[in-house]
Amino acid sequence: MLTMLRPALVLLAAFTVITGIAYPLVVTGFAQVLFPFQANGSIISKDGKPVGSALIGQLFDDPRYFWGRPSATTPFPYNGAASSGSNFGQANPALHERVASRLLVLRVADPSNTEPVPADLVTASASGLDPHMSPSAAQFQIGRVARSRGLDEAKVRALVVDHTEGRTFALLGEPRVNVLRLNLGLDELR
């Protein structure tokens, strides 16, 4: 056993250097040269100032903005520093209560809209930071947003269409709308 001590310890030390220091540093080097935007958090800027990450959702509950998905992070929604899902089982009454109260908020904000509410607007995402909503979730909110801003509905609709991403290679993933980018676009509309 003692003769094995040297290979065990030296090999562990060597691989800690190779896979634990050299490998991540080399990847960091290549990443920073080849893909600096992505490697540093895909942070989008407006007028030279950062306004958020294109990949990390933010909370919107002002009727003038499109609202994304509910977030289960604590102590406040869309806490970027502590990602979390709700982990509610389907039968959990706490889930049903939350869905009901979210529904109520959506209905009160737009009483004239009688369309069924798309499920992603009342269910919490896995990460609590989902940057997207489904295209139907965006369409559902067009009337409210347009009225709150005194904008022509057609204009807002066109903006939503502009911000709707299809499947990657027309195959992978789901169609979606990036909520932060859409709302930034909304602020530009006259």
Added chain:
Amino acid sequence: MTANGWEQIGFYLIVLALLVKPLGIYMARVYEGLPCGMDRVLVPVEGLLYRLCGIRREEEMSWQAYAGALLLFSLAGIVLLYLLQRLQGFLPLNPQGFPGVSPDSAFNTAVSFGSNTNWQGYGGETTMGYLTQMAGLAVQNFLSAATGMAVLVALIRGFKRRTTQTIGNFWVDLTRTTLYILLPLSFVLALLLVSQGVVQNLSPYQKVPLLQATYDAEGNAVVEQILPLGPAASQVAIKQLGTNGGGFFNTNSSHPFENPTPFSNFLEMLAILLIPAALCYTFGRMIGDVRQGLALLAVMTLVFLPLLFFCYLSESRGNPYLAQYGIEQTLGNLEGKEVRFGVANSALWAAATTAASNGSVNSMHDSFSPLGGMVPMWLIQLGEIVFGGVGSGLYGMLTFAIVAVFVAGLMVGRTPEYLGKKIEAFEMKMAALVILIPAALVLVGTAVAVTSQAGVAGVANPSPHGFSEILYAFSSAGNNNGSAFAGLSVNTPFYNTLLGLVMLFGRFGVMVPVLAIAGSLAAKKQVPEGAGTLPTHTPLFVLLLVGVIVLVGALTFLPALALGPIAEQMLALR
């Protein structure tokens, strides 16, 4: 279910199938010591490592020595990882200034990553400094994966060799796996992931202003958001390739910085099954009969596909309890899922990550439908042999093949043989241990937790889903998967200690008997194939093996499952 969903699943399976042969051949060449294409760079590194460590590469080990080296090396890795976590407050590369991890959590995490489980009782972005992630967790991602593959290669040598006492050199197998297979693949995957938006830097967390200010529960204004950063891509690459599964961030591959796009999701899913599937080809090639490897791959696929179908079907249906609210659920059960992946990719990932002992997640399994969540749980309970962990999946499957030929031998009253080796009492005893140890750990561990206050205190959902949370936790730990019904609060001394022990015995309690089988087989003569030999590459044998796996898995776990997901489904039907 949608046509597009099945197209995505079909595309995934086709790409995976196309990669099995080239990667399988490449890995066989690595283990047979043949030139591999990157020799000019890697051979000198390999030689230097051997010189530094005093390793003679031609020196062969008995199975006992091989197991001893493996245990010693793993123990050293676990101790180092424990110390790195405890001392991170005093070490560099910790821009957030995280304090040392508590003793019970550090023990749990050290064992978890050292045993290729990568169960996580902590949240990455709130607990671990960059040095701990890189030089601690990522290193064990590589080395625990390489250890599993080394044991598989030793077992293959056991089948291949005749009347010898040795099964290879652990240090050489470990070194070559890491240098020639895991490192190059991880490097390529890491850069592809960065291109999609997985972060890779050493900067402190960045603050950005919110477009719309908001308030927290106490009424304080929240005007900015903290974005967690770090060397994530390099770690995510190996966590997927090495069937590790430990996330850089708390919500693992559902976190947009860990898995930002449908394409990154595709690559990460591909990486889950890539090496376990290709190793079947490597095995066939090394024993000189590719058909034997393909038969085992067929067995894995035959168990995997129906369960995947079932999971996708259950998740497509939406939450029946929400039907009363008149919401639009055409996209399926979306609680705990990300819009960019949708239900098809969430179900495919859940099935792949639990068929393999990966355990990373891109959706929250705790929020799956009762039957949708039972699929990943049962895939784990089958023993992580349907693809399974890198190395460990195939050595588990080979153990089941030994049991299957034994069962067939009993039917016709002949001494069973597998790959030209007689299967006798010693091999059967060891095979029984390989199958029974994880099963016993899962069931006894669950029983202990549900009968103790500390165990029940962690439950997040009302019963029977709460029972499922505990059963899933011990299934995951005992079979070294690492995924969770994550509502369960496990960062407590009770769960950290108990699950830590279960992971330890679930890993090494299986590896040692597998190596014993390897040693025993290597010492045997080759039996010439006769008229009475059961061919083990035919559809008949494939079905027999599927039957044995399903039967053992169902008999062992159906009673426990009846108390959890099955009861929950019954209640939903009322």
